[in-house]
Amino acid sequence: MAQYRIVSGSVAVISIQNPPVNALSAAVREGLLLSVRAAASDPLVRSVVISGHNGPFCGGADIKEFGNVSHLESGPHLVEIFESVEALAKPVVAAIEGFALGGGLELALACHYRFGHSEARVGLPEVSLGLLPGAGGSQRLPRLLGVRAALDMIVTGRHVAAGEALKLGLLDRLTDGNTVDAAVRFAQSAEGKPLDDRRLGNRPCPPLENIDAFFEEALIHARGRARGAAAPLACVQAVRGAATLPFLKGMELEKRLMETLMTSGQAQASRYCFFTERGAARWTTPTGARWDTCRARPISTAAVIGLGTMGRGITVALARAGLSVVAVETQEHQLDEAQRAVSRMLKGGGGVSYSADLQAAAGADLVVEAVFEDMAVKEEIFKQLSSVCKPGALLATNTSSLDIDRLASCTLRPEQVLGLHFFAPAHVMRLLEVVSGPRTSPQTVAAAMQLGRRMGKVSVAVGNCPGFVGNRMLKPYLEQAYFLLEEGASPELVDAALEEFGFPMGVFKMSDLSGLDIGWRVRKEEGLTGPGVTADQPMRTRRGRRYSPLGDLMCEEGRYGQKTGRGWYLYDRPGARVARSDPWLRSFLEEYRERHGLLARRIDQQEVLERCLYALINEGFRVLEDGVAASPQNIDAIYVFGYGWPKHRGGPMFYAAQVGLARVLEGLEKYHKAHPDSPHLQPCSLLRRLVASGSPPIHKWSEVVKGHRSQL
Ligand SMILES: CCCCCCC[C@H](O)CC(=O)SCCNC(=O)CCNC(=O)[C@H](O)C(C)(C)COP(=O)([O-])OP(=O)([O-])OC[C@H]1O[C@@H](n2cnc3c(N)ncnc32)[C@H](O)[C@@H]1OP(=O)([O-])[O-]
Numbered sequence: 001m002a003q004y005r006i007v008s009g010s011v012a013v014i015s016i017q018n019p020p021v022n023a024l025s026a027a028v029r030e031g032l033l034l035s036v037r038a039a040a041s042d043p044l045v046r047s048v049v050i051s052g053h054n055g056p057f058c059g060g061a062d063i064k065e066f067g068n069v070s071h072l073e074s075g076p077h078l079v080e081i082f083e084s085v086e087a088l089a090k091p092v093v094a095a096i097e098g099f100a101l102g103g104g105l106e107l108a109l110a111c112h113y114r115f116g117h118s119e120a121r122v123g124l125p126e127v128s129l130g131l132l133p134g135a136g137g138s139q140r141l142p143r144l145l146g147v148r149a150a151l152d153m154i155v156t157g158r159h160v161a162a163g164e165a166l167k168l169g170l171l172d173r174l175t176d177g178n179t180v181d182a183a184v185r186f187a188q189s190a191e192g193k194p195l196d197d198r199r200l201g202n203r204p205c206p207p208l209e210n211i212d213a214f215f216e217e218a219l220i221h222a223r224g225r226a227r228g229a230a231a232p233l234a235c236v237q238a239v240r241g242a243a244t245l246p247f248l249k250g251m252e253l254e255k256r257l258m259e260t261l262m263t264s265g266q267a268q269a270s271r272y273c274f275f276t277e278r279g280a281a282r283w284t285t286p287t288g289a290r291w292d293t294c295r296a297r298p299i300s301t302a303a304v305i306g307l308g309t310m311g312r313g314i315t316v317a318l319a320r321a322g323l324s325v326v327a328v329e330t331q332e333h334q335l336d337e338a339q340r341a342v343s344r345m346l347k348g349g350g351g352v353s354y355s356a357d358l359q360a361a362a363g364a365d366l367v368v369e370a371v372f373e374d375m376a377v378k379e380e381i382f383k384q385l386s387s388v389c390k391p392g393a394l395l396a397t398n399t400s401s402l403d404i405d406r407l408a409s410c411t412l413r414p415e416q417v418l419g420l421h422f423f424a425p426a427h428v429m430r431l432l433e434v435v436s437g438p439r440t441s442p443q444t445v446a447a448a449m450q451l452g453r454r455m456g457k458v459s460v461a462v463g464n465c466p467g468f469v470g471n472r473m474l475k476p477y478l479e480q481a482y483f484l485l486e487e488g489a490s491p492e493l494v495d496a497a498l499e500e501f502g503f504p505m506g507v508f509k510m511s512d513l514s515g516l517d518i519g520w521r522v523r524k525e526e527g528l529t530g531p532g533v534t535a536d537q538p539m540r541t542r543r544g545r546r547y548s549p550l551g552d553l554m555c556e557e558g559r560y561g562q563k564t565g566r567g568w569y570l571y572d573r574p575g576a577r578v579a580r581s582d583p584w585l586r587s588f589l590e591e592y593r594e595r596h597g598l599l600a601r602r603i604d605q606q607e608v609l610e611r612c613l614y615a616l617i618n619e620g621f622r623v624l625e626d627g628v629a630a631s632p633q634n635i636d637a638i639y640v641f642g643y644g645w646p647k648h649r650g651g652p653m654f655y656a657a658q659v660g661l662a663r664v665l666e667g668l669e670k671y672h673k674a675h676p677d678s679p680h681l682q683p684c685s686l687l688r689r690l691v692a693s694g695s696p697p698i699h700k701w702s703e704v705v706k707g708h709r710s711q712l
């Protein structure tokens, strides 16, 4: 809907009304066009202000309509409405409060002037939905800002703060006061003045030198940002159109590109990610606890125990969310170093105090333990915390895989113990797994989920099992990658296949970055390698299953990855980031295969993808079957926001649905037959049941999962 009223005798104020974000639904488009026509035909109206009702200007096109062509086509089209706004013979001023995003900013660009509140932000984020600004934005923005600045905004989709938008010339004026009132006053002052040069559709794009070279470079850059994603490339093409074609021809190009993107699987996957991100906030547990019936106790003070890699990032994330934090570390040099690092990241003190004594956690509403991954050390800390902390305080661990319930047992408040699994670097990565054990109370989950939101995280409630959801699924993926090396692949081949699929980094580069020694330590604790393994045990079998000792052998050679300058790749020096192929590794693998009687065979990229991804997906089905994740959407949110799964492929479970469940099942059957000693390739029963029930769409999987015991 759009409200229409006349103020100050001559100004028509059109206000978009569609809470919560004033999206441009069919009803809004209808109302907007009628209002614009009313303003055009009313002789008393001499100027127009367009604003958003109750705060935000406009969050863009209604994304919920995108999956449904009949919805999209009902009501007037945005391009047509924006043309009538631009063509109006009376000055039109956009009064932007909150945000003007996507179609919202495109509307503002069709206006003759743009007024912004100093706290507002603007942007064209369509690219992250697998689209481009398809209602004139790709053509009008370059005409206003020039190609360089416009292309940056359109290809990154970033939100631009009002101050920067003013500098760029995207906003004409800012106000700290009432934006609509200021816009109305300005509109009156502009009444009767010529508008021709205010219409962006009439303006040529500011000239650019070496246009061909510029756009070639831009394409390479866009390709590198999100491999295999079509939208960034289409954005570059559309902006090139703005730079080289007359406005109407550019609009035709924009339309053609948009139509192709809109119906693509990539846009469908990106849209799915948009909703899974938000859907994760509506958590449920099998015991019936729900996000909307559970009150969370507010958390305003926190303590972080252990200031290594993770503890520092967690401290920063909590402080940035406005909590006052006490950071505790027993090693003096670590404490000093952490204090400097945290202050640097926070650009000052930021409400953090430091201590070497656990007693400092006594007053905190929440404690996050981030000490070494060692059960005995953690148990001791939880025992102490149980007596030190005030009665209502929540006790969280950042463990990557240890049993939350065992830690809860060390305390007198098991219902207040949970896992807060942050990802490195904790102040940057969006994902937070909120892990509840069998005794964690719903109020504890609610408080953690609310805190996650305050930190700007995508928080996903998961159950307690080794590795929780993300790391549990990663294990079979890594395992298949090792097996492929044994069978003849190289790290370069495996990584290239995964990077072409869209991961920012292949599995071996990733492992070099995070350090091979981490997994080695875990395998030692699990008794898979190290002194506990007797010499008579076959090297490539553990507990009746195929096992690859390659990672262990690498660590024994001191090859921990980037930190030692050598891992699966070679680096110029310890800590360097550019990975180079290492001839040593090739001979190491050849010798290894020879020693174990393994014949190297030719492995293609398809096999790499199927073996690694299907094994991971198969574990995802097991996670659903066990009730450790509440939905496939939650699993996908974890992979997209925590593990670099490409957004334009939706997440592993969405990808499985897109490939076809029957095809995934067939692939797993084939590979399991070839490798019967690898149980992760054995299709799980939920996948079989889903295929047997005709492969229902992903939002209906829960009906097949239902009835199965859950551990959440
Ligand atoms: C060939 C065809 C041509 C078509 C032409 C199209 C042209 C155009 O270029 C395309 C677009 O504009 S593409 C669009 C470009 N625009 C964007 O990409 C902006 C996307 N939106 C955002 O980035 C954030 O929502 C805001 C920053 C706006 C607010 O953040 P916040 O305050 O943290 O709030 P929150 O929690 O995030 O959302 C609250 C609720 O609103 C819901 N919802 C939100 N936007 C929606 C929308 N556009 N629509 C519908 N719903 C939308 C959201 O799902 C949630 O619902 P729930 O049921 O409660 O879960």
Ligand SMILES: NC(=O)c1ccc[n+]([C@@H]2O[C@H](COP(=O)([O-])OP(=O)(O)OC[C@H]3O[C@@H](n4cnc5c(N)ncnc54)[C@H](O)[C@@H]3O)[C@@H](O)[C@H]2O)c1
Binding pocket: 305, 306, 307, 308, 309, 310, 311, 328, 329, 330, 331, 334, 370, 371, 372, 373, 374, 377, 381, 398, 399, 400, 401, 421, 422, 423, 424, 514
């Ligand atoms: N590094 C990662 O990528 C990552 C990711 C997610 C979760 N985790 C988990 O986070 C936890 C911490 O990992 P990290 O990589 O930051 O380890 P780290 O070795 O970098 O840091 C651990 C810190 O804890 C301190 N410490 C040990 N005992 C202590 C005690 N009793 N009181 C106070 N401080 C103590 C140590 O001095 C050290 O500074 C582990 O459980 C790990 O599994 C790590």
